[in-house]
Amino acid sequence: MGNMKALSMLLALLVFSMLATEAFARHYQYGNGSLRLYQCPRRCKKRCSKARKTEECKFFCNKCCRTCLCVPPGTFGYKYLCPCYNNWKTKRGGPKCP
Template sequence: MAKKICILMFTVVMALHLVVDQNHAVEIEAPTPQPQESSHYMIPTHGITQGSLQPQECGPRCTQRCSKTAFKKPCMFFCQKCCAKCLCVPQGTYGNKESCPCYNNWKTKRGGPKCP
């Protein structure tokens, strides 16, 4: 990776040098290199952080969240209730609640977790 960057920088520097043509100089401008986004280092946060969803996005997120449980109907009910309040659903089918504190910290009357 560092070798590619060095080669790219060398190419840009060489392109910016003056080209001499019969006693006068002509300046050649190279296009400005744009930073490359590295998608494997970026962590998507849409839908998993508090307030990042629209209310209409709760259904599909909860369907995915509750996809592996044997208790789909109550899971969907509480997931959608939590999503409507917090506007987020943690990633995956279980756990990962730390990404959405509202979802994580909402408790039942008995003190258990309200959101699946």
Template structure:
């Protein structure tokens, strides 16, 4: 019974360490602040209101350090970017 308790403690410590490294390393679509303008330029390339899209995307990118792939959709792949909302509770990021 004692060995099972030790195993659970070690396993829990392992999960904590793994989650720390995943957060600190970023996800697949994470980026550095200096990459935000180019990523947002591509993200907003098909938008009709490009300037507003670029402003909003860059703001979201600097807060989250991630931009979804493609020119539309796929926000579920970037949790922080997807979670930002306007004052009215609507999705903020393009």
């Protein structure tokens, strides 16, 4: 019974986190063209702050931001909020943007 309570608490926390992120994204207007060029370095610095290869991450993030004028919130995930950033692929078909 204790495991069920912990699992339901974890699920509630996950749902709350997703709803809070959606509200945050709507408030700050994410999407292609939502940024100005001068905002890219600061957004990419934050996006790549926890990356294993920080400088490489910032290089590609800035490249993507200059083209898409969008960087997803947080340090990982939420790419669906920036379709251009999300859909840009490498020659091999992998994701171009971190």
